Amino acid sequence: xxxxxxxxxxxxxxxxxxxxxxxxxxxxxxxxxxxxxxxxxxxxxxxxxxxxxxxxxxxxxxxxxxxxxxxxxxxxxxxxxxxxxxxxxxxxxxxxxxxxxxxxxxxxxxxxxxxxxxxxxxxxxxxxxxxxxxxxxxxxxxxxxxxxxxxxxxxxxxxxxxxxxxxxxxxxxxxxxxxxxxxxxxxxxxxxxxxxxxxxxxxxxxxxxxxxxxxxxxxxxxxxxxxxxxxxxxxxxxxxxxxxxxxxxxxxxxxxxxxxxxxxxxxxxxxxxxxxxxxxxxxxxxxxxxxxxxxxxxxxxxxxxxxxxxxxxxxxxxxxxxxxxxxxxxxxxxxxxxxxxxxxxxxxxxxxxxxxxxxxxxxxxxxxxxxxxxxxxxxxxxxxxxxxxxxxxxxxxxxxxxxxxxxxxxxxxxxxxxxxxxxxxxx
Numbered sequence: 502x503x504x505x506x507x508x509x510x511x512x513x514x515x516x517x518x519x520x521x522x523x524x525x526x527x528x529x530x531x532x533x534x535x536x537x538x539x540x541x542x543x544x545x546x547x548x549x550x551x552x553x554x555x556x557x558x559x560x561x562x563x564x565x566x567x568x569x570x571x572x573x574x575x576x577x578x579x580x581x582x583x584x585x586x587x588x589x590x591x592x593x594x595x596x597x598x599x600x601x602x603x604x605x606x607x608x609x610x611x612x613x614x615x616x617x618x619x620x621x622x623x624x625x626x627x628x629x630x631x632x633x634x635x636x637x638x639x640x641x642x643x644x645x646x647x648x649x650x651x652x653x654x655x656x657x658x659x660x661x662x663x664x665x666x667x668x669x670x671x672x673x674x675x676x677x678x679x680x681x682x683x684x685x686x687x688x689x690x691x692x693x694x695x696x697x698x699x700x701x702x703x704x705x706x707x708x709x710x711x712x713x714x715x716x717x718x719x720x721x722x723x724x725x726x727x728x729x730x731x732x733x734x735x736x737x738x739x740x741x742x743x744x745x746x747x748x749x750x751x752x753x754x755x756x757x758x759x760x761x762x763x764x765x766x767x768x769x770x771x772x773x774x775x776x777x778x779x780x781x782x783x784x785x786x787x788x789x790x791x792x793x794x795x796x797x798x799x800x801x802x803x804x805x806x807x808x809x810x811x812x813x814x815x816x817x818x819x820x821x822x823x824x825x826x827x828x829x830x831x832x833x834x835x836x837x838x839x840x841x842x843x844x845x846x847x848x849x850x851x852x853x854x855x856x857x858x859x860x861x862x863x864x865x866x867x868x869x870x871x872x873x874x875x876x877x878x879x880x881x882x883x884x885x886x887x888x889x890x891x892x893x894x895x896x897x898x899x900x901x902x903x904x905x906x907x908x909x910x911x912x913x914x915x916x917x918x919x920x921x922x923x924x925x926x927x928x
Contacts, residue, residue: 523592550576615646652684658691661715727796765845767834823857831896839866
């Protein structure tokens with residue numbers, strides 16, 4: 502690999518997928534000195550990107566415009582623009598379909614890239630998947646379509662994405678990057694690429710280790726969130742404030758990590774990634790991954806639990822949910838972002854509408870096209886808050902005025918521990 506950014510020869514980078522993972526990587530790589538093509542299947546996204554209009558919150562319009570101004574970034578829906586690449590990073594979605602890993606986007610990217618794969622080029626997969634995908638699934642596709650072999654003719658590796666949307670402290674460039682390659686030469690190439698883009702690189706011995714690393718990180722979070730979610734249910738039945746207990750436990754400087762309950766889990770990582778690991782264990786070893794399956798069961802039922810709690814709370818106030826006006830604060834899966842992937846807040850909204858509630862939702866971060874059918878768009882204004890029979894805090898965006906919510910609302914059900922007062926119940 503040439504020493505682009507520090508050397509004389511610019512390298513061509515192709516990033517397949519221009520979403521929450523691929524677009525920040527593409528823009529960062531332009532800053533590092535690469536000539537970047539962002540391949541994106543969605544032509545609407547391509548038009549927006551080439552008009553310097555970002556749809557990813559971690560990449561502002563100004564940053565996108567600056568990348569374009571260098572003359573070294575362009576978005577395209579056409580793989581012919583990938584011709585002659587030195588490095589290609591695949592960041593396509595990997596959903597679950599009927600409980601089974603769906604690698605169709607990886608397969609499509611691999612088949613489109615293979616005829617354009619040259620000797621000495623490097624391909625890196627970043628999409629979250631089960632151990633073995635890079636070597637056993639992607640490699641044969643690339644080899645069959647190119648006539649080349651890895652290791653030997655081209656370099657192949659895996660590096661799990663660690664993007665945390667909306668996190669101002671830990672960004673792409675300062676989050677340690679785990680890297681791997683199929684053979685020593687591939688690892689050296691993959692490592693050299695990411696060392697030009699991020700501050701810290703962590704090499705591991707094989708793509709399977711790197712693939713498992715990603716699933717371990719997310720399964721750890723998934724299981725611990727399920728623990729506190731189930732604990733919150735039982736603590737209330739025992740008459741104990743689970744939030745106070747969590748705050749107290751968090752003062753321990755060793756042997757404890759803080760996790761908090763909520764209306765469920767969202768994003769790609771937690772609702773989906775651990776199931777990749779569970780599927781792989783079942784398929785390869787014939788065993789159930791009981792921790793993952795139990796965590797899935799607990800977290801999947803949290804939206805329904807939120808609705809049940811709201812029904813009981815309204816009943817205590819001599820109101821029926823059917824016909825009640827309910828204002829939801831937040832629809833995204835995490836605070837201060839518009840990311841609604843697998844958001845439990847959307848599931849809560851759908852449940853409430855189905856049960857006959859007059860559902861309004863306020864979330865200035867979320868694209869209006871993602872709001873569920875039957876849910877009206879609202880603002881968290883004093884008038885809207887006061888008109889609601891119940892205000893439900895589902896996503897604790899900092900833009901909401903929680904003092905106003907406490908003051909103006911008849912009743913608040915808070916799943917995120919942001920409100921206090923006699924008219925507030927917490928999860």
